Amino acid sequence: MREKLLSPALLAVLLLVSGCSVQKIDKTRAAETGVKNVILFIGDGMGTSHVYAAMSTSKKPLVLESFPFTGFSKTYSYNGYVTDSGAGGTAIACGVKTNNGMIGTGPDSAAVTSITEIAHRNGLATGVLSTSAVTHATPASFVAHSSGRGNYEDIAKDFLNGTVNVFIGGGEDHFRNRNDNDDLTLKLRQQGYDVVYSLADLKKSESKKIAGLLAKEHMPSVAEGRKGILPEMVKKAIDVLSRDEAGFFLMVEGSMIDWGAHEKNLEYAVSELIDMDEAIGVAKKFAEKNGETLIVVTADHETGGLSLTGGSIPGKLVKGEFIESGSHTGVMVPIFSFGPGAARFSGIHENTFFLNEFVDLLKLKK
Ligand code: MG
């Protein structure tokens, strides 16, 4: 019988040990869940075929393959079986299905609250990173509210609302080469942001608030010379945000997996996915050391209807075919998770479920 093994002495030791640890952990906000920080990666357009194409051709195993939990997300939007990145990003960021093309609003165009805003209100540090302009649909969904994803200059203005401590990506023109001639970078500086325009200056920055505008519009692709920069951005963001005792929420987008697939260019999509995987590796290294960090990786939708029709595992080759249009499709997209709370992300979920899980795991007040 099991009970017989619990001698009074052992029981006393167990009580002592558990008593001590409860006292210690109770001091932190997320005592029950063990989650102090959340890092969310979104591979735009990243379906399971894209992931497997990268697995098949990568020189080394993907970091993603080491994640203990996997699941699926249903990506349909309020008004479409097939979503765009506006509605897809809004569902993940705000927990609300909305119309295609909308950013941080419900289908009625009224603003809905994002996880970034909730985290900020609860005193956490927050970050948003992308390889596209930070004003583009996916990162914008975590910061801005607009019924039209193309309103880049309005969306840029929403970065002045103080929600995000660190944002890094492209989009300089939307901040200081605007039709209204307003220079938003001056206002960001007044708010205490260090505004930087190069990776070198980003690395040197010692500010707790950073606006990194590393390209006029979008950053170059990996093939055009961006290789390794997203991992550097992630490293810097974690360095800055993890100084905050209250914990942090960080969203990182691999924006161009989608663009490669739209172009029906498998090499483009795969190189972008492998680059994001390296950035995930940076986050995982931190999470392993830190012990209180949950990493979730997912996509807003699949792009290109990619099927893998041949290849060679020993030869590290893959042959892919895209649908004629190269458009988004309605298939479920994968979820990978690592760290405390990661088991919650296995199974099949609506794309609106992430927000409530993050809120619950971080013990935030909505
Ligand atoms: Mg995107």
Ligand code: ZN
């Ligand atoms: Zn797309």
